[in-house]
Amino acid sequence: MxxxxxxxxxxxxxxxxxxxxxxxxxxxxxxxxxxxxxxxxxxxxxxxxxxxxxxxxxxxxxxxxxxxxxxxxxxxxxxxxxxxxxxxxxxxxxxxxxxxxxxxxxxxxxxxxxxxxxxxxxxxxxWMQYLTAYGALIDIARLNSRDAVVITAASSSVGLAAIQIANRVGATAIAVTRTSAKRQALLVAGAAEVVVLADEDLAMRLSGIAGQDGVRVVLDAVGGPIFEPLTAAMSKGGILIEYGGLSSDPTPFPLPAVLGKTLTLRGYLVHEITGNPEKLEAAKAFILGGIEDGTLRxxxxxxxxxxxxxxxxxxxxxxxxxxxxxxxx
The missing domain is CATH 3.90.180.10 (Medium-chain alcohol dehydrogenases, catalytic domain)
Structure with a gap:
């Protein structure tokens, strides 16, 4: 037994x-x-x-x-x-x-x-953290060095994996966290910017960071009321990938931003990678390569x-x- x-x-x-x-x-x-x-x-x-x-x-x-x-x-x-x-x-x-x-x-x-x-x-x-972040950012969003990516729940294991993956491909990682308690740790972990929800207006701060062009990629684990400010700061043709839904509050559908900016709002499960042998092999190669060269830790x-x-x-x-x-x- x-x-x-x-x-x-x-x-x-x-x-x-x-x-x-x-x-x-x-x-x-x-x-x-x-x-x-x-x-x-x-x-x-x-x-x-x-x-x-x-x-x-x-x-x-x-x-x-x-x-x-x-x-x-x-x-x-x-x-x-x-x-x-x-x-x-x-x-x-x-x-x-x-x-x-x-x-x-x-x-x-x-x-x-x-x-x-x-x-x-x-x-x-x-595997859970890196496969989740890889599937969203690399396989779906095709994140690259010209991009900034907003990462909510940034101090979670997936959030930290997303920061490292963004840095590995030369993108700018913008971490979003509830309080200032983890702000410095997120900067040390590789976030280029940290937005503290308790202290800052999310849409205004993101617009200040990204400028008029906006943010093309958002990786969100929360949903709820932050959906509207997140989409308000996105660029035309941008993509928001939702993989969590941690908020207990209703998630509004940001119709004006979605229509005006032709945004893609996409649900995502890691099974999209683990259930596809070809995609899984590509993900494993990326992740093991990052572990070996030290960019993923x-x-x-x-x-x-x-x-x-x-x-x-x-x-x-x-x-x-x-x-x-x-x-x-």
């Missing part, structure tokens, strides 16, 4: 339980991994609370990314062997392929031999031991973190 994290009813962090279960051997095309660390993501808190895009049967496991050592491989798996140090690309269903456990099973196509320079905690913090805020998974989820929901939260096993 092995220990895994599950929840039997939707609720807060206290709904999570560590339980012993029988894990079957890996099947055709599958790999079993002994986990050394796994990363936490907002999606997992939403699944636990019952407000995620996926509806689980209960009890349910959860988790989207992990790093560890291959314990066993199923039939038909090539290029991987027991003992390999690997990390996991987020699956399309964390209910089907949960990552919170001492032993987990994933499709071989989602397994990456990570660079030996990465420790377990860092390897567990790579996962920022880990805090680590928790496996037995403190409830406390780790409480911290995840506190919004106090700067970067990734990782659990060691």
């Amino acid at each position: 092995t220990r895994v994290v599950r929840f039997h009813q939707h609720g807060g962090p206290e709904a999570l339980r560590i339980e012993k279960v029988d894990l079957p051997p890996p099947g055709q095309g599958e790999v079993q991994i002994r986990v050394r660390a796994f990363g936490l993501n907002r999606a997992e808190a939403l699944l636990r609370a019952g407000s995620y895009i996926e509806t689980p049967s209960l009890p349910s496991g959860l988790g989207l990314e992990a790093a560890g050592v291959i314990e066993a491989i199923g039939e038909g798996v090539t290029g991987l062997a027991p003992g390999d140090a690997v990390s996991v690309v987020p699956p399309q269903s964390m209910v089907r392929w949960p990552a919170y456990g001492e032993l987990v099973i994933f499709p071989a196509g989602l397994i990456v031999k990570h660079p030996p320079s990465l420790d377990w905690q860092t390897a567990a913090a790579v 996962p920022i880990i805020d805090r680590t928790f031991p496996f037995d403190q998974i409830v406390e780790a989820h409480r911290y995840l929901e506190s919004n106090e973190q700067f970067g990734k939260i990782v659990v060691t096993v």
Whole structure:
């Protein structure tokens, strides 16, 4: 038997339980991994609370990314062997392929031999954040050195990944954050400008930074009332990519800006990359290249031991973190 994290009813962090279960051997095309660390993501808190895009049967496991050592491989798996140090690309269903456990099973196509320079905690913090930011900024928006990009929820792991990716392609990263508490850290992390919502008028400040041309690309995880000032500061033909929806307030449709500037407002899920083998290979090459040359550096805020998974989820929901939260096993 092995220990895994599950929840039997939707609720807060206290709904999570560590339980012993029988894990079957890996099947055709599958790999079993002994986990050394796994990363936490907002999606997992939403699944636990019952407000995620996926509806689980209960009890349910959860988790989207992990790093560890291959314990066993199923039939038909090539290029991987027991003992390999690997990390996991987020699956399309964390209910089907949960990552919170001492032993987990994933499709071989989602397994990456990570660079030996990465420790377990860092390897567990790579794929969700960089694949999300890459898919939005590089695959969809075609961000380039002539662009400025506005990044909301900038101190999240995806926000920080987006700042690094923008810098890697020579674009100007404009970070948006709720309070001034993380302003200096965002500048140190590579943001060219930081806009503090509590202290500044968002549309006015963005217009001051971008000038009359406006901002072509916006990466937003929040929605809600900031939609209108964000679009007000965008350029003609600009694109706003929405990947989160963290605000509990209604999101207005900014009709005058959308029509007047012929804007594109686009919803985005990382599954658009992970579910497309060709796009996934291009993303992996970009991300691994950035890790190897040092332009992409996962920022880990805090680590928790496996037995403190409830406390780790409480911290995840506190919004106090700067970067990734990782659990060691």
